[in-house]
Amino acid sequence: MTPYYDEDGITIYHADCDDILPTIDPSDVDLLLTDPPYGTISTERQRRQGTTTPGDLSNKWGPGSTVHPDVVGDDKPFDPSPLLMFGRCIIWGGNCFASRLPDWPGWIAWDKVTRNGFDNHRIAELEFAWTNFVTRPRLFRHMWAGAFRDSERGTKYHPTQKPVSLMRWVLDQWTEPGDLILDPYMGSGPVAQACHEMGRRYIGIEIEERYCEISVQRLAQGVLAL
Numbered sequence: 001m002t003p004y005y006d007e008d009g010i011t012i013y014h015a016d017c018d019d020i021l022p023t024i025d026p027s028d029v030d031l032l033l034t035d036p037p038y039g040t041i042s043t044e045r046q047r048r049q050g051t052t053t054p055g056d057l058s059n060k061w062g063p064g065s066t067v068h069p070d071v072v073g074d075d076k077p078f079d080p081s082p083l084l085m086f087g088r089c090i091i092w093g094g095n096c097f098a099s100r101l102p103d104w105p106g107w108i109a110w111d112k113v114t115r116n117g118f119d120n121h122r123i124a125e126l127e128f129a130w131t132n133f134v135t136r137p138r139l140f141r142h143m144w145a146g147a148f149r150d151s152e153r154g155t156k157y158h159p160t161q162k163p164v165s166l167m168r169w170v171l172d173q174w175t176e177p178g179d180l181i182l183d184p185y186m187g188s189g190p191v192a193q194a195c196h197e198m199g200r201r202y203i204g205i206e207i208e209e210r211y212c213e214i215s216v217q218r219l220a221q222g223v224l225a226l
Contacts, residue, residue, distance in 0.1 A: 094130025106134030189215025
């Protein structure tokens, strides 16, 4: 398949990752780092015995909220097994499908609410990433609670957007310049941007073209800023 974008070691495919992953040799990949759909719509619907539909998540997310319906694949349980053939993995949201992942002690926690007195029960205070190689739990603190952010203020590229700072921290901890990073659920491209800034090679896959376009635009803005 022809890449949507392929420059300076950053390769992006507009495709279903199920079609691309079989073409990638796991031995070529130094780290799989991704933020897949968590399957939270399906889980919540089952818990409420059918009272929640893809178009109405007000019981969970507040009136008028459409956060997770905008994430392709979030309306069914997520199956992480195709990702596990890659040797070193960091998979965000792993706590939402932990029963389908191997046991491992070295989870990563991201503290999104790092200021005393901040209280907002509509957001998660922590997010977790499952790993299969980090030997002990690790913590990253970076405020990211609605309009209260330590970085990228005023941007909303994706419903479940993660900060580039988080991805830079991950890459700094567990990769080296020149390593190849695989991201099968690219979203708006925070991993791509972090790899571009830090000299890592990158393969990203995204099923929605609008997010491929946003990712390319963010890469171009990063080059101009430098």
